[in-house]
Amino acid sequence: MPKFDIPAEIVEQTQLAHGIFLLTVEAPAIQNSANPGQFCMLEVKYNNSRDPLLRRPLSIYKTQANGHISFLYKKVGKGTRLLSKRRPGEIVRVLGPLGQGFRLIHDRPCILVGGGLGIAPLLLPAERIKQSGKLVILIGAGNASEIPTIEDFSGLTRYFHVATEDGSLGQRGMVTDLLAQTLQEITGMAQIYTCGPWPMMKAVYHIARKKNIPCQVSLEATMACGIGLCLGCAVPKSDSREFLHVCKEGPVFDADQVNWEYTQ
Amino acid sequence: MPKFDIPAEIVEQTQLAHGIFLLTVEAPAIQNSANPGQFCMLEVKYNNSRDPLLRRPLSIYKTQANGHISFLYKKVGKGTRLLSKRRPGEIVRVLGPLGQGFRLIHDRPCILVGGGLGIAPLLLPAERIKQSGKLVILIGAGNASEIPTIEDFSGLTRYFHVATEDGSLGQRGMVTDLLAQTLQEITGMAQIYTCGPWPMMKAVYHIARKKNIPCQVSLEATMACGIGLCLGCAVPKSDSREFLHVCKEGPVFDADQVNWEYTQ
């Protein structure tokens, strides 16, 4: 699979909600070969400074035929703070598309389960699945302001549900409540795709396993290279003392492969 | 002498010529207590990056009664490049006013000799001397574009002369030629103030010494703190194995104090 390391011009940088940004860059080569669930490594250092040293991984949120790709990200630390200061016209180096995305299954209902900004890698698969079959989208968050882009999702399917912990949007509660409800209504085979905080994905996986529904998860890990050079992005496997490498074999894995009990 | 470490708002950042910038910030406390020949330490790192680590020393070029101070600087490396990217409205941390400036002598003709951007610390003394006595200003540079602000100086005195090595402005030649010519015309006592590249200042000092004219020089040295904490900004003394400290005892020294023969 081709990868590109491109000095990409910023075409849009919008703060959507407190600390949540949408960044759009012009990177036709990456846009052209991106698959749903893939990510990029973005240079966040400013000019010729060497701190922060590493690039930051961000999922490809949206692509447009004109060569634009967008990232939906949250300002959590030094790197994303610096990134959020960059303005249209400026250049950021973007390496991508990276990793193994979602393996889309078309012969059964697909359920996308996103938690908070875990929705970022789910828009592209949602758009693809929409064209081919039955799509359920379930989104959860602490409150409505954490998911400022749900309108990108809500139009894709009739089966769209939101849960917030404070009830500020949709049902009050967890996205896993929505999943349990949904699964009660689905009789035949289904397929789950999920991304969000580790405890949420773990809970989704447990629900899925009980019902014997295959589940693909998009994982996060600290990364240095994003392309399999450093072996830094390890996550324990379920069936051995070995490790999965999020940037190369992932970020999307069959949830069965992952040792969900591991905490540092 | 009071010093202040101020988050100062940028009010102007203008590129005057290729690689030469005028930066104006709002720093009333510093403006209020600045003496001619003093300098500031400016934070050049961007946001919460720690590279570049150190602040950069820049002479106070201009002050305005409204609390503005201006720096005239050249983009030579990493730090000044980053500084040149900063825009009005942004904040830079400025520590100043620092060091011992020129000791202005009012009872004799004063000759200011500036080489290239070495003119930066000379505008304030020129303005002060102008009010009290006879002022000669001699400026040298490789070519005209290296000294884009000479109009700030040219109106201060009738005795204003420029030399450029390529003849693009004023007399073709060195500023030391101008100095030699000027000294032939001056009969009584005089006082020289100079700033520029080391070889130029050394030549100025040698001319001055031959004529027994006191000479104050503004020196540069790599600095970490700018306030006498680290002892890093050493320059060898003429009369002992000891060192002058540019940030504390200088940057302005009587040229006699300096060991002009020292090169690393």
Place this chain on the structure above:
Amino acid sequence: MIHQNDQITKSPDLSIKIGSLVLKNPVLLASGTCGYGTELDGLLDLDQVGGIIVKGISIRPRPGTPPPRLVETPCGLLNSIGLENVGIESFLRDKLPWLRNVKTSLIVNILGNSVEEYSEIAKKLDGAEGVKAIEVNISCPNVKAGGIAFGTDPEAAANVTRAVKKATDLPVIIKLTPNVTDITKVARKVASAGADAVSLINTLLGMAIDIKSRRPALANVFGGLSGPAIKPIALRMVWQVVRAVDIPVIGIGGISTSDDALEFLMAGAKAVEIGTATLIRPSTAEDVPADIRDYMEANSIQNLEDLRLPE
């Protein structure tokens, strides 16, 4: 007065004891980066600082090394000041009186090229009013041993420790060099030789080349590396030494924020020193203890010891 609520949150206690030395908070100014205190006047309220450790003092004044003495490196600073200082006589006469008026603990950093020199300076400081402790820089060359630094030889380090302890009743902090294979060996030796505490790390030996002038960037070729770049190495060594000795450990190396300081306190350091950061932002040593206090309040931590990570 009646306490209506037993759960009244007490303000965190930031004071610490290192032997007989009591510090109002655990944040000290590191030697060589705070001059003799006066230079910071107006930019840092010394009264808010846990202590000040003045520039290393030798028996006679030292002019230091020729310039260039400084090079900036990625997130670091290389220096070869050559231990320039006014000497013990001038220190006692010209610098100490001003420092006596500051309401913080004064610690004097000392250096020598022989055990005798260390001992002699310590004796002169013993009676000096206002001096609360001695920090011994053992990164200096041992002239009698061919110039190898005292601090890289556990035996030599122990000898210096014993000599200084004998020469003074003041608390003695031995400042360790990181340029060794196993810093716990030196730490153990100086601890059993009677050190009241150890502080670490001093700078790491480094160099830079100026590719334009095609010369080493420092006139002295080698210099000491400090600043954020060295923090991971410093923290590792502090972690190791805390687990190797029973005396208090003072952490030093690349600390610029309370987050950095908290890492060292969590590793088990009793106190920390701020070096290069003061050069860049003079108020750092005032901001860090204030921010540590905020952190402790926010996390309901009452005592500094409770910051230390469980084993």
Place this chain on the structure above:
Amino acid sequence: MIHQNDQITKSPDLSIKIGSLVLKNPVLLASGTCGYGTELDGLLDLDQVGGIIVKGISIRPRPGTPPPRLVETPCGLLNSIGLENVGIESFLRDKLPWLRNVKTSLIVNILGNSVEEYSEIAKKLDGAEGVKAIEVNISCPNVKAGGIAFGTDPEAAANVTRAVKKATDLPVIIKLTPNVTDITKVARKVASAGADAVSLINTLLGMAIDIKSRRPALANVFGGLSGPAIKPIALRMVWQVVRAVDIPVIGIGGISTSDDALEFLMAGAKAVEIGTATLIRPSTAEDVPADIRDYMEANSIQNLEDLRLPE
């Protein structure tokens, strides 16, 4: 053909020889930061690189340490990968064939927990087509000596060197650890034990604490520090070792640009390795030799040796 001008500027010669190993240019990919080469396909033209040193190989596959394995530090990277690798058998079977097709010199980095393990891997590589040299990572724990790294004990380092030299006719590069008091001691020992070259530095031992989770940031507590932060230390050690041994020295540590590489070449290194920089910008090892060539042309320097500073 008649030369009209004797002064025709020849293109600078970037090729170098390290024992019998000839490299087209002095810029190598450092072990552990370039995978097994394939991962860089399309992002770096391996044919333009002086050589590739693949991830350290052990006798059996190693799963490595649990996550977190990485922490970013100021201008640095801490890693504890735990020497995860596919093992020598899988390397020869699955990775080597692809690497044979690359037009650059392949160097295999090896590691072991005993002298015998090193020797065994070296034997297996001796006949392997396409392998041009062996780089020996001696920063590994010597299990028989209680886990102290081979590289911190000059005698143990020499033993490994002798064993590997005996096991293979390939040029042997010993990769030194910086976590020692005097790196020249180890360098001298391995040189007299027959090493064809030394490369340095491996990572510096460091750590970080996550103050939010109140735990060491690496699951393994300690990790190796690399990146621009360590360059001044690496350069100092290279400078020292160049002046201590007669065999070629390969410089490693924080090199991200041709300016960085030139510092090492000016210090006397014959070649350099690019580590962490490749993780951040995969094309670095292609850009650096091109920029070195430009520098040499601009400064009329014909041979790499002429870059070395005069003593």
